[in-house]
Amino acid sequence: MKAVAVQRFGDPGGMAVVDLPDPRPAAGQVVITPEAIGVGGVDVLIRRGALAAFGFEPGHVLGGEVAGVVTALGADVDESWAGARVWAPTGEGGGYAEQVLAPAATLVRLPPEVSPVDAVTVAGSGVVAHFGLRHARFAPGESVLVRGAAGGIGVMAVQLAARTGTVAVTTSSAGRGARLRALGATRVLDRTGEGATGHDVLFDVAAGDELPSFFAGLNPNGRVVTVGVVAGPPPARLVAEMFTAFRKSLSFAVFSADSVSTEDRWTVAAELLAAAGRGEVDAVVHDVLPLWQAADAHRQLDTGAVFGRIALVPE
Numbered sequence: 612m613k614a615v616a617v618q619r620f621g622d623p624g625g626m627a628v629v630d631l632p633d634p635r636p637a638a639g640q641v642v643i644t645p646e647a648i649g650v651g652g653v654d655v656l657i658r659r660g661a662l663a664a665f666g667f668e669p670g671h672v673l674g675g676e677v678a679g680v681v682t683a684l685g686a687d688v689d690e691s692w693a694g695a696r697v698w699a700p701t702g703e704g705g706g707y708a709e710q711v712l713a714p715a716a717t718l719v720r721l722p723p724e725v726s727p728v729d730a731v732t733v734a735g736s737g738v739v740a741h742f743g744l745r746h747a748r749f750a751p752g753e754s755v756l757v758r759g760a761a762g763g764i765g766v767m768a769v770q771l772a773a774r775t776g777t778v779a780v781t782t783s784s785a786g787r788g789a790r791l792r793a794l795g796a797t798r799v800l801d802r803t804g805e806g807a808t809g810h811d812v813l814f815d816v817a818a819g820d821e822l823p824s825f826f827a828g829l830n831p832n833g834r835v836v837t838v839g840v841v842a843g844p845p846p847a848r849l850v851a852e853m854f855t856a857f858r859k860s861l862s863f864a865v866f867s868a869d870s871v872s873t874e875d876r877w878t879v880a881a882e883l884l885a886a887a888g889r890g891e892v893d894a895v896v897h898d899v900l901p902l903w904q905a906a907d908a909h910r911q912l913d914t915g916a917v918f919g920r921i922a923l924v925p926e
């Protein structure tokens with residue numbers, strides 16, 4: 612089968628189409644023939660080599676979620692999965708391929724109204740948004756500032772938070788701000804967050820050197836939850852800045868969906884896909900490209916052009 616691997620970490624030119632043996636499912640696994648593959652911001656960080664400390668090596672096949680048809684079953688897998696159209700998380704990689712392995716326990720049947728492209732746009736990023744907001748103890752009636760709102764995770768956080776609370780966002784242009792308002796934001800700030808005030812939660816996809824400057828806009832007992840590092844790691848002065856704001860009793864946490872049980876992630880992914888099927892959640896698809904153009908998808912992400920998600924489709 613064909614797959615797209617990172618042969619050299621760095622710019623997208625280090626990605627290449629490679630031939631790999633067809634995967635064989637172990638007990639409890641299935642093979643999925645993808646109809647859509649999600650391109651996540653984390654794929655970009657892995658490809659750049661920014662996550663080298665996690666042990667990614669040349670030849671790594673990117674891709675953390677797919678939607679498609681189950682085409683082979685390992686031992687102990689219920690026969691009813693054969694031929695099913697499903698969404699599946701694929702962990703740290705393996706998704707940019709014509710055939711993909713996934714544990715049967717993680718499969719979610721696609722509602723008939725939800726296309727494979729919409730599924731990989733909503734489910735994985737929605738799971739991070741849902742549990743990230745929960746980690747921040749975001750409560751009905753509260754105000755959240757979503758920093759990095761225009762990306763795959765951000766557009767889901769905006770939509771989910773707007774169901775019960777007030778949502779402000781940071782973004783890089785007025786045009787993007789208008790699109791975020793259509794998804795539920797009521798206040799649009801630029802990337803500096805200048806003017807931010809009265810927020811109970813900062814849902815942060817960016818981190819980076821500027822993160823502490825957002826503490827000033829938080830209410831007493833405000834909670835910061837960083838789910839991503841698209842602007843790089845936070846500065847060493849982060850803790851000192853928390854102490855400068857000591858009298859507000861702020862708290863800071865990171866959040867990784869890896870800390871959530873498979874069962875809970877499954878439940879929320881299934882709920883999000885059902886909500887998408889009912890039209891209650893918008894799948895914000897920026898572009899759909901052939902799998903072999905995965906490097907072009909990464910170039911778009913590198914230039915900051917992407918609003919929402921890019922999906923790849925094998926041809």
Ligand SMILES: NC(=O)c1ccc[n+]([C@@H]2O[C@H](COP(=O)([O-])OP(=O)(O)OC[C@H]3O[C@@H](n4cnc5c(N)ncnc54)[C@H](OP(=O)(O)O)[C@@H]3O)[C@@H](O)[C@H]2O)c1
Nearest residue numbers: 652653759761762763764782783838839840842866867868
């Ligand atoms: N916590 C988890 O479990 C989990 C799971 C998967 C991925 N992640 C992490 O989430 C991140 C990717 O999320 P994503 O796919 O939503 O991101 P993304 O689409 O790559 O980017 C999100 C948005 O951030 C804004 N942005 C970019 N650079 C920025 C900067 N220097 N300062 C401020 N804003 C900036 C951009 O919007 P504007 O141009 O409009 O500002 C961009 O659209 C990665 O760090 C990844 O590791 C976390």
